[in-house]
Amino acid sequence: MKGFVRGLIAQVPGGSLLLENLPILVACALLTPLAAGLAHLVSTPSFVSQSRILLKLGREFMAPVGTTGRAASMYRLNEAINSEIEILSSHELAEDVLREFTVAGLFPELAEEIDEEEVLNQKAAEVFLESLSVTAVTESSVIRVALAHEDPVLARDALARLLASFQTRHLGVFTDSRIQQAKDEVALANRNLAQAEDERMRYWEESGVFDPTEERALLLRRREAVQGVRRELATQLAQLERPEDAEDTAGDTPNGDPQLEEQLLALRSEEVRLLNNYYPTSVAVQTVQSQIAALEMARDESKATRLAALRGQVEGNDVTLASIEQQLGMLQGYERRLREIARVIAAAEQHQLAATSALRYAEAEARLDAELVTSVKVIDKPTLPLKPVGIGLAPKLVLGLLAGLLLGVSAILGLHLSTRPGPIPPEENVPARP
DSSP, X not given: OHHHHHHHHHHSTTHHHHHHTHHHHHHHHHHHHHHHHHHHHHSOOOEEEEEEEEEEOOTTSOOOTTOOHHHHHHHHHHHHHHHHHHHHTOHHHHHHHHHHHOHHHXXXXXXXXXXXXXXXXXXXXXXXXXXEEEXXXXXXXXXXXXXEESSHHHHHHHHHHHHHHHHHHHHHHHSOTHHHHHHHHHHHHHHHHHHHHHHHHHHHHHHOOSOHHHHHHXXXXXXXXXXXXXXXXXXXXXHHHSOOOTTOOGGGOTTSOHHHHHHHHHHHHHHHHHHHHSOTTSHHXXXXXXXXXHHXXXXXXXXXXXXXXXXXXXXXXXXXXXXXXXXHHHHHHHHHHHHHHHHHHHHHHHHHHHHHHHHHHHHHHHHHHGGGSOEEEEEEOOOOOOSOSSOOHHXXXXXXXXXXXXXXXXXXXXXXXXXXXXXXXXXXXXXXXX
């Protein structure tokens, strides 16, 4: 059988040449599919998730003046599709996806190679866009979006995140910016109001004054009470400091000790009676006079003690009154500062109210204009790829075998042509035959 096959090959033009170089043909026929198989096993499979988006044109895509009919429609459609393709292929959307899934999650090998964060993010965005395919379906308003990745679940989820960011970005590009401006103004008004209220709370805590009017009334009532006590103490002090006449009796000195005054009065009466009957140098008169002197000394000491106590109370009341007057003076500054803070809070509240009204108006206008702005709708959610792209192992082996045979034949022909002897050159200096 083997000889029969070799005979058939030998009868084919060039067959004998192939038989002579059969090892080369066999080597090429075996090595090429082997290399294709190894490449298939070593290479990382790539899964492609696909989705489709439908566009509905809005007022921003208007045909040029003078363009009508089908040409105008195609112009608007092409412009809209090209605009949406550019948005889908933007670095901003790629960075949104990378922030969601992280560079290490999508491209771990790239994260290991590059350490600098900015360079890593830029390179990852470029790799992501290279794996993204955005094409327009001919003669339709549909855009086909495909994303390739070695993980089929990641390919589907990343494409879904891309489409979600695209819809948000699309609205930001084509809708009126008044809504965002109004939201920024509301946020600014809220910050100003919160800062003003924090300032008032902080000032309340530092000063301890919450209601200046009530605080003033309390201070005035306290001052009046202290002044009343001060007047009473001053009266008692004046009565004690008044010099006493010899004719003063216990009833004339209300601030004295009544019992002591009664004893002095009795002793003085006894002194008068004794002086009328005895000499001043008598023992009885001297005894009564010494008792009177002792009682007068005790009365003077008691008076001095009471005077010192009254003067201390008067000085304490004077210090209290000075403190109250100081607090009343400071209260005016507190009132001015609180009035300023209240004006700032009132202005911030008015600003907040106006900004909120402007935002509601802008949102109402946007709802009215929604039908006039280009809209996008995902008509085919990202699919979960079940098979990697490309041909399988068996077709690659068959194609490798065919390519190996072609390569072997080409190598044999090239070798034969390079080793074939050339024409014999004519001999020189040979006389020609007659």
